[in-house]
Amino acid sequence: MTDLLSKLTVLKALFEKDKWSLRELSWRTGISEERLMEVINELSGNYVVQRDEGLVAIASSDNPAKIKPWGWNIYHELIVGSTQVYARGLVPWSIVVAEHQLHGYGRHKRMWESNLGGIWATAVISLPADKSPYLNIAIPLTLQRVLRRIGVKAWIKWPNDIVVEERKLGGTLIEGVALQDSMTVYIGVGINVNNDIGIPEATSLKRIVGLTPRNRVLAPFIGYLTRVTKLVSEPSELVDEYLSNLITLNRVIVAETIDGIIEGKAVEVDEYGSLIVSTKNGVEVKLEPWRVIRLRHGD
Numbered sequence: 604m605t606d607l608l609s610k611l612t613v614l615k616a617l618f619e620k621d622k623w624s625l626r627e628l629s630w631r632t633g634i635s636e637e638r639l640m641e642v643i644n645e646l647s648g649n650y651v652v653q654r655d656e657g658l659v660a661i662a663s664s665d666n667p668a669k670i671k672p673w674g675w676n677i678y679h680e681l682i683v684g685s686t687q688v689y690a691r692g693l694v695p696w697s698i699v700v701a702e703h704q705l706h707g708y709g710r711h712k713r714m715w716e717s718n719l720g721g722i723w724a725t726a727v728i729s730l731p732a733d734k735s736p737y738l739n740i741a742i743p744l745t746l747q748r749v750l751r752r753i754g755v756k757a758w759i760k761w762p763n764d765i766v767v768e769e770r771k772l773g774g775t776l777i778e779g780v781a782l783q784d785s786m787t788v789y790i791g792v793g794i795n796v797n798n799d800i801g802i803p804e805a806t807s808l809k810r811i812v813g814l815t816p817r818n819r820v821l822a823p824f825i826g827y828l829t830r831v832t833k834l835v836s837e838p839s840e841l842v843d844e845y846l847s848n849l850i851t852l853n854r855v856i857v858a859e860t861i862d863g864i865i866e867g868k869a870v871e872v873d874e875y876g877s878l879i880v881s882t883k884n885g886v887e888v889k890l891e892p893w894r895v896i897r898l899r900h901g902d
């Protein structure tokens with residue numbers, strides 16, 4: 604096993620120039636050709652690496668810096684603490700994509716494993732404050748749409764996860780800061796694409812469909828975000844689509860909330876992304892995403 608720093612050193616060079624001969628790459632990185640071969644072999648398990656007539660390259664479709672979406676600033680970093688924290692220093696319509704996160708986090712600041720080969724990104728957008736609650740349903744739905752379009756049978760697990768065959772493929776995280784009538788929103792996405800995962804309940808695109816160029820997911824996702832204001836303009840349509848792709852719907856759930864455990868059947872989601880649960884004693888309880896620490900499907 605080669606170490607992370609050697610891999611990052613080689614990746615840095617591979618991302619900055621389209622093709623390298625082994626010798627040039629060795630000079631550029633200061634890593635011997637023999638050792639470079641080992642590093643490249645390992646990187647080939649997590650990236651779409653092309654080797655042809657003695658030249659080596661990362662496929663441009665697997666290089667986030669190659670996406671040039673109109674109106675966006677893209678920051679492609681090898682390693683950051685968390686893209687959510689990095690994004691706080693960016694203006695709206697910027698996106699940061701990192702190859703590795705040291706302290707990636709999910710809801711309630713839970714650790715998000717972010718090894719090489721996944722999509723770890725945060726987009727900064729700005730929209731009217733009264734529209735921002737609709738992002739709770741719009742963002743997971745958007746990611747689910749993108750995955751379905753590349754042939755992956757992805758579902759939403761309430762509130763923010765993307766699952767395939769009940770295994771977690773990715774998640775979204777929405778954080779925001781209000782300024783008068785407008786809201787700056789930090790939209791985090793973590794998707795297991797070609798990364799190796801140490802979490803038994805998780806899965807990756809590599810496991811499901813094989814090694815996948817990340818821009819096939821990232822580029823259309825950014826495309827949807829460009830049209831986010833339009834996307835949230837019809838929340839009722841969003842809710843219908845969200846519900847038809849929600850694996851949690853009509854399931855028995857056990858929710859650990861900040862006020863205790865709630866058990867019941869998930870019967871509805873409102874336009875703000877709150878889950879309506881019908882409990883055993885016939886009472887309907889509304890669960891706002893922020894109130895729920897963890898949710899498990901009980902059946």
Ligand code: ATP
Nearest residue numbers: 709710711713714715716764771774802805897898
């Ligand atoms: P949970 O998945 O624990 O029910 P959640 O859906 O709210 O909670 P988040 O808090 O957003 O998830 O994410 C953190 C949790 O996700 C961690 O507790 C861990 O179980 C899981 N996790 C961490 N990294 C990954 C990853 N790369 N892929 C899939 N799941 C992950």
